[in-house]
Amino acid sequence: MLxxxxxxxxxRRGFDLQHKRIAVAVSGGPDSLALLHYLKEKSAIxxxxxxxxxxxxxxxxxxxLLDAQFxxxxxxxxxxxxxxxxxxxxxxxKVTGKSGQVAARECRYRFFAEMMEKENFTYLALGHHxxxxxxxxxxxxxxxxxxxxxxGIPFERKFAGGFIIRPxxxxxxxEIEDYCRDHQLNPRRDPSNEKDTYSRNRxxxxxxxxxxxxxxxxxxxxxxxxxDLESDEDLLQELTFRExxxxxxxxxxxxxxxxxxxxxxxxxxxQRRGIQLILNYLYNEKPSSLSAVHIENVFSLIRNPHPxxxxxxxxxxxxxxxYRECRFSFQTKDLPQxxxxxxxxxxxxxxxxxxxxxxxxxxCSQHVKDHSGSLLLSADSIPMPLIIRxxxxxxxxxxxxxxxxxxxxxxxxxxxxxxxxxDQWPVLTDATGKILWLPGLRKSDEPMLGDAHSCYILLKYIxx
Numbered sequence: 128m129l130x131x132x133x134x135x136x137x138x139r140r141g142f143d144l145q146h147k148r149i150a151v152a153v154s155g156g157p158d159s160l161a162l163l164h165y166l167k168e169k170s171a172i173x174x175x176x177x178x179x180x181x182x183x184x185x186x187x188x189x190x191x192l193l194d195a196q197f198x199x200x201x202x203x204x205x206x207x208x209x210x211x212x213x214x215x216x217x218x219x220x221k222v223t224g225k226s227g228q229v230a231a232r233e234c235r236y237r238f239f240a241e242m243m244e245k246e247n248f249t250y251l252a253l254g255h256h257x258x259x260x261x262x263x264x265x266x267x268x269x270x271x272x273x274x275x276x277x278x279g280i281p282f283e284r285k286f287a288g289g290f291i292i293r294p295x296x297x298x299x300x301x302e303i304e305d306y307c308r309d310h311q312l313n314p315r316r317d318p319s320n321e322k323d324t325y326s327r328n329r330x331x332x333x334x335x336x337x338x339x340x341x342x343x344x345x346x347x348x349x350x351x352x353x354x355d356l357e358s359d360e361d362l363l364q365e366l367t368f369r370e371x372x373x374x375x376x377x378x379x380x381x382x383x384x385x386x387x388x389x390x391x392x393x394x395x396x397x398q399r400r401g402i403q404l405i406l407n408y409l410y411n412e413k414p415s416s417l418s419a420v421h422i423e424n425v426f427s428l429i430r431n432p433h434p435x436x437x438x439x440x441x442x443x444x445x446x447x448x449x450y451r452e453c454r455f456s457f458q459t460k461d462l463p464q465x466x467x468x469x470x471x472x473x474x475x476x477x478x479x480x481x482x483x484x485x486x487x488x489x490x491c492s493q494h495v496k497d498h499s500g501s502l503l504l505s506a507d508s509i510p511m512p513l514i515i516r517x518x519x520x521x522x523x524x525x526x527x528x529x530x531x532x533x534x535x536x537x538x539x540x541x542x543x544x545x546x547x548x549x550d551q552w553p554v555l556t557d558a559t560g561k562i563l564w565l566p567g568l569r570k571s572d573e574p575m576l577g578d579a580h581s582c583y584i585l586l587k588y589i590x591x
Contacts, residue, residue: 128302129165129298129302129303129305129306130165132297132298132302133165133294133295133297133298135297136294136296136297137294140282140283142282142283142292142294144166144169144173144175145173145174146173146174146175147173147175147176147249147250148175148176148178148247148248148249148250149166149175149176149177149178149248149249149250149251149252149292150177150178150179150180150239150242150243150246150248150250150251150252151163151166151177151178151179151180151251151252152180152181152235152239152251152252152253152254153179153180153181153198153201153202153254154181154194154198154254154315154317155181155194155195155197155198155201155314155315156254156314156315156316156317157300157303157304157307157312157314158254158255158256158259158295158300158303159253159254160198160201160254160307160312160314160315161254161295161303161306161307161310161312161314162252162253162254162294162295163177163179163201163202163205163207164205164306164310164312165294165306166252166294167205167207176248177207177208178207178208178209178210178242178246178248179198179202179207179208179209179210180210180211180238180239180242180251181194181195181198181199181209181210181211181212182211182212182213182214182234182235182238183195183211183212183213183214184214184216184231184234184235185213185214185215185216185217186216186217186227186231192213193315194315195211195213197315198211199211210242210246212238214234214235214238216230216231216234219233219234228325236286239251239286239287240286240287243286243287243288243289244287244288248289249289249290250289250290250291250292251286251287251289251290251291251292252291252292252293252294253291253292253293254293254295254303255280255293255295255296256295256296256298256299256300256302256303256346257295257296257297257298257299257300257346257347257349257350258299258300258331258335258346259280259296260279260280260296260346260349260350260353261335261338261345261346261349262327262330262331262334262335263279263280264277264278264279264349264352264353265330265334266326266327266330267279271419272419273399273403273419273422274360274399274400274403275356275357275360275364277356278352278353278354278356278357278360279349279353280293280296280353281293281353281357282296282354296350297347297350298346299346363396363397363400364400366397367397367400367401367404368404370393370397370401371397371401371404371405373389374386374389374390374393374401375390375401375405377408378454378456378482379456381409381456381457382454382455382456382457383405383408383409383454383455383456384452384453384454385405385429385452385453385454385455386451386452387429387448387451387452387453388451390429390453391429391430398426399422402422402425402426403422405455406440406444406455409444409455409456409457410442410444413442414441414442417440417441417442421440421441424438424440425438425440425446428446428448428453429448429453431448434448434449434450434543435447435448435449435450435545435546436448442457443457444456444457445457447545447547449543449545449546449547449548450543450544450545451543452545454545466516466517466550467479467480467515467516467517468514468515468516468517469514469515469516470512470513470514471485471487471512471513471514471515472511472512473487474487474488474489475487477515479515479551479553480551481548481551481552481553483553483566483588483589483590484588484589485515485553485555485566485586485587485588485589486586486587486589487513487584487585487586488584488585488587489506489582489583489584489585490503490582490583490584490585491582491583492583499566499567499568499569499570500566500567500587500588500589500590501585501586501587501588502555502563502564502566502570502585502586502588503583503584503585503586504563504583504584504586505583505584506582506583506584507582509557509563509584510557510558510559511557511558512558513555513556513557513558513563513584513586514555514556514557514558514560515553515554515555516553516554516556517550517551517552517553517554518535518536518549518550518552518554521534522534522535522536522554522562523535523562524538524562524565524569524571525562525571525572526569526570526571526572535554535562535565536549538565538568538569539552539568542568542569544568552565552566552568553565553566553588555586564586566586566588566590567588567590
């Protein structure tokens with residue numbers, strides 16, 4: 128029965144055991160011991176090359192050392208190559224401050240990766256089964272996981288230049304225990320699995336029995352749910368990536384700018400995954416405290432009718448809304464903005480501190496397209512040098528088509544320039560200090576052309 132279920136499962140996943148080099152993580156418990164035995168039984172038929180890997184985490188002293196010796200003797204009896212390592216996980220916990228489960232997992236997988244690379248094995252087989260799948264999905268739903276995380280444990284994923292596989296996800300814990308009894312495997316038992324200290328054990332002891340009473344094959348339903356969600360998620364992720372490339376811009380390795388209006392035009396399922404995509408890009412390692420609640424807070428900030436706002440996410444990530452754009456960055460504090468002052472005498476290019484640039488060139492033609500990113504001046508009538516600087520208190524400009532002057536501050540507000548960009552926005556003046564241009568925004572009423580001249584100054588502004 129077990130054999131036929133595993134064969135059907137592997138065929139459905141498109142996985143062929145033929146001529147595979149498979150390392151098997153073996154703790155000595157029922158799941159991993161049954162998996163190693165099963166693959167050994169198939170090794171001659173499918174020409175499988177096996178390697179057993181074991182880690183003693185040194186949590187239980189002599190008892191965990193006996194586990195290692197048991198696995199070694201089991202492998203010796205079956206003629207399976209065996210590699211093990213004793214790792215002082217309690218010491219690693221003290222150094223890193225990580226929990227026992229997290230620390231043990233990191234140390235264990237580091238050893239697995241080293242052995243796979245050293246021994247040139249392509250696959251690492253783990254003994255996770257259908258009950259593990261149900262526990263994982265329920266735990267993640269309970270704590271608010273989103274997207275692909277809700278699909279639980281994947282059958283296959285990339286690892287150490289190869290892949291992790293889980294051939295027993297189609298089986299229940301009871302079916303594996305039956306296999307152990309039928310083949311007289313007599314596995315080791317970890318007493319910590321009986322304690323309700325860990326949340327997984329609480330789901331295992333109290334939730335799963337109720338569900339199995341409702342449906343004895345509930346583990347198969349959870350696995351089917353996982354596979355359906357995984358395939359749906361693959362498609363949605365592909366669509367999200369395609370659409371987000373149109374609405375987000377990577378400013379730096381640790382900063383992303385999002386165009387709010389274009390983002391809100393996307394379907395809601397893609398919006399949710401789009402925020403996750405940004406977080407995945409920015410976080411090297413997601414904080415464990417990050418949850419679906421934080422995603423909802425980001426949405427509230429984006430949809431809020433107020434034009435500005437700031438949200439602080441775990442790990443020092445700041446989400447800053449300013450008018451119709453939203454910036455995600457790891458700026459932990461507002462750094463003082465330095466002012467600048469450049470004098471322009473001749474053609475050239477100036478790279479400004481805010482990432483934008485200004486080019487100066489001479490031209491003999493006044494037939495230049497008039498737009499906010501360029502300015503044409505008469506070389507003969509403009510007092511030189513031109514000055515490009517940051518704003519000053521009281522700055523005002525005579526605007527085209529308007530009587531009187533207007534404060535630069537009010538123009539920034541009218542044009543919805545983000546607050547954190549205003550102090551670094553360039554202001555162009557002539558040698559007398561008259562403001563001629565707010566590049567990219569507004570121009571003064573200076574009669575720049577008048578009659579035809581022999582030479583003009585063409586200024587071009589490129590914003591970051």
